[in-house]
Amino acid sequence: MSEIKKMKFAILGCGNRGQVYADYALQCPEEAEVVAVIDPNPVHLKETGDRHNVPQERRFDNIHDFLAAKIECDSVVNATMDQQHYETALLLIEAGYNQLLEKPICPKEDELLDLERKAKEKGVSVLICHVLRYAPFYKRIKEILNGGTIGSILTLEQNEHVKIGHFIDSFVRGKWNDENRCGSGLLLAKCCHDTDLMCWLNNASAPKTVSSFGQRAWFTKENAPKDSTEFCYNCPHTNTCLYSAQKIQLDVDEFPFQTWEGMGKPIEEVSYEEKVEYLKTNEYGKCAYKFDVDLVDRQVVNVLFENGSTATLTLVGGSVRADRYIHIVGDKGEIEGHMIDEKFVLRIFDREKFDFVEEIITVSDDIVSSDKYGGHGGGDFALMKDYVRFLQGADTSISITRLDDSLNGHKVVYAAEKSRRNETVEKIR
Ligand SMILES: NC(=O)c1ccc[n+]([C@@H]2O[C@H](COP(=O)([O-])OP(=O)(O)OC[C@H]3O[C@@H](n4cnc5c(N)ncnc54)[C@H](O)[C@@H]3O)[C@@H](O)[C@H]2O)c1
Structure with missing residues (x-):
């Protein structure tokens, strides 16, 4: 394998997925470096910026300021949420950036075809995170x-x-x-x-x-136990229901970065008592059968x-x-x-x-151990490794x-x- 040069990345959307991809730079510092971070959420921006020692002048709370700063990088990792993909991906294409875009590409077919056409016209690469x-x-x-x-x-x-x-x-x-x-x-x-x-x-x-x-x-109002309440904390079924928020959110806490995100501070600073109070009014504490969707x-x-x-x-x-x-x-x-x-x-x-x-x-x-290198059966880490090679014009895998x-x-x-x-x-x- 030819020698790999260090690739410079900007991370657009520093939430859960953005941080997974950014962390590749910590696992393989000889291959990747985070040179800019962009996110309107100040907690995510600071966490990712600090973790990668990004200077303050290269931390942006919106994509327009990032584009205006004309930061040089090999690629932008676009890990914004689904409904922001089209608009942000288009801006990056028009500005001439290569990008690694999270799936799903976008919710509408005409937008997807538009992105494909514009990327071709502009001659930039858009790769998708099908980990x-x-x-x-x-x-x-x-x-x-x-x-x-x-x-x-x-x-x-x-x-x-x-x-x-x-x-x-x-x-x-x-x-x-x-x-x-x-x-x-x-x-x-x-x-x-x-x-x-x-x-x-x-x-x-x-x-x-x-x-x-x-x-x-199944998750409909008709299937809710007859005397169940709107929120789990005061529900008579909270100790037996499979979907109890007390169990899933508080005890198991499988995805803390999702559940406690709305509290507006780093998870490690949120106390148990604050979590209990939060679940009394937030959707994360609501009966699973009673969502109007x-x-x-x-x-x-x-x-x-x-x-x-x-x-x-x-x-x-x-x-x-x-x-x-x-x-x-x-x-x-x-x-x-x-x-x-x-x-x-x-x-x-x-x-x-x-x-x-x-x-x-x-x-x-x-x-590759998912604890150390992210999830998806080793897919997250392998994708970034392949992407670095792609950016350098080296041979890539069949998964690209x-x-x-x-x-x-x-x-x-x-x-x-x-x-x-x-x-x-x-x-x-
Ligand atoms: N590849 C996979 O298997 C996989 C797994 C989970 C999620 N995803 C996808 O990854 C994407 C991100 O998901 P997530 O869980 O990390 O979400 P997240 O909410 O944790 O992160 C999204 C981040 O984008 C920021 N943001 C919002 N608007 C922005 C804008 N205009 N410019 C810049 N940043 C902006 C938010 O503040 C947030 O920090 C989604 O599209 C999701 O569907 C993919």
């Missing part, structure tokens, strides 16, 4: 498919199970709980990774027709590809175990596995025996995701949402 392409589980599957071992894909089946704590924290009480507020429905916010994987793994062809069903049918809690998506191959994706929120499952059937073999098991089964048809032979492929050893390579996965989501809402079958444009 799961980097998770060893999916990367290894892709390598096997590319090697032709299971032949041509006939069907591909995927499941995404979002476990109780995660679903409640992010999609019932959290900032992705209302499409009108956050810009994305559940399929776009949570499963544009899965539709991306579907199109990437099956990229011998392109998606052609889509249908989808789904609704919110229509974000689905289950959805199925069916896709027909141009070459006749088919794919299905089932998404459910509130499962007892977090998991992604995949089963790909090719004309010469099959691949089947649960991501959580860190292994999958490869079955190949043996013509002599006229039966299949099976091999277990374990990927645990390829996963340019904007135009992510179009099909997004188009499947837009078509599926149209189909679900209108009860129609949609053709991909």
